[in-house]
Amino acid sequence: xxxxxxxxxxxxxxxxxxxxxxCRASQSVSSNLAWYQQKPGQTPRLLIYGASTRxxxxxxxxxxxxxxxxxxxxxxxxxxxDFAVYYCQQYNHWPRITFGQGTRLEIK
Amino acid sequence: QVLLVQSGAEVxxxxxxVTVSCKASGYTFTNYxxxxxxxxxxxxxxxxxxxxxxxGSIGYAQKFQGRxxxxxxxxxxxxxxxxxxxxxxxxxxxxxxxxxVSGSGSPNWIDSWGQGTLVTVSS
Numbered sequence: 001x002x003x004x005x006x007x008x009x010x011x012x013x014x015x016x017x018x019x020x021x022x023c024r025a026s027q028s029v030s031s032n033l034a035w036y037q038q039k040p041g042q043t044p045r046l047l048i049y050g051a052s053t054r055x056x057x058x059x060x061x062x063x064x065x066x067x068x069x070x071x072x073x074x075x076x077x078x079x080x081x082d083f084a085v086y087y088c089q090q091y092n093h094w095p096r097i098t099f100g101q102g103t104r105l106e107i108k
Numbered sequence: 109q110v111l112l113v114q115s116g117a118e119v120x121x122x123x124x125x126v127t128v129s130c131k132a133s134g135y136t137f138t139n140y141x142x143x144x145x146x147x148x149x150x151x152x153x154x155x156x157x158x159x160x161x162x163x164g165s166i167g168y169a170q171k172f173q174g175r176x177x178x179x180x181x182x183x184x185x186x187x188x189x190x191x192x193x194x195x196x197x198x199x200x201x202x203x204x205x206x207x208x209v210s211g212s213g214s215p216n217w218i219d220s221w222g223q224g225t226l227v228t229v230s231s
Contacts, residue, residue, distance in 0.1 A: 036218075046219050049215075091217055094216060096169065097143070097158075098155060099153040
């Protein structure tokens with residue numbers, strides 16, 4: 001069974017600083033990984049797919065990297081609207097997908 | 109624009125079943141698969157299953173095998189998710205969501221979500 005593990009569970013960062021979120025897969029997913037942002041009371045929003053491709057309309061301060069089992073989402077200079085919960089999702093084993101448990105990004 | 113409109117909130121007793129509907133518009137319904145994802149209060153996202161809206165073929169998460177049934181009605185561009193033998197742990201917001209890429213195969217991320225349907229299971 002595929003397990004996606006995100007760390008840390010909560011990350012406290014000051015506005016303007018860089019945030020680095022991690023996602024680890026229990027087995028290789030190649031580059032078949034997406035990242036989503038979810039704000040309270042809203043549905044998730046696609047940020048990144050293919051591990052590093054930004055979705056339409058996503059600001060350049062969001063970047064994704066990694067392949068295999070280790071992935072990173074970096075937000076280069078945090079804006080107030082970026083504080084939210086972030087989920088990774090693998091899609092390497094068609095048609096099943098698996099989400100990580102999420103990382104809460106909070107204001108320091 | 110892509111729109112997924114789900115049915116309203118439900119309150120069910122333990123042991124009962126619930127059916128949630130998801131009506132799609134703004135695109136060619138049979139070109140895109142639909143996922144079902146749930147989110148318990150204060151918790152993360154949990155994948156339940158996927159349906160090929162053209163052929164009707166489905167895939168379910170092992171956790172829900174035997175308890176979930178996903179179907180579609182192409183005449184009304186609507187997908188249905190039935191969950192049986194409800195327990196309190198099934199209390200959650202249930203989302204339908206569109207696979208971003210048409211056709212089958214690996215690209216399987218999500219680009220659009222329904223508004224969610226709250227299912228509450230309580231005696």
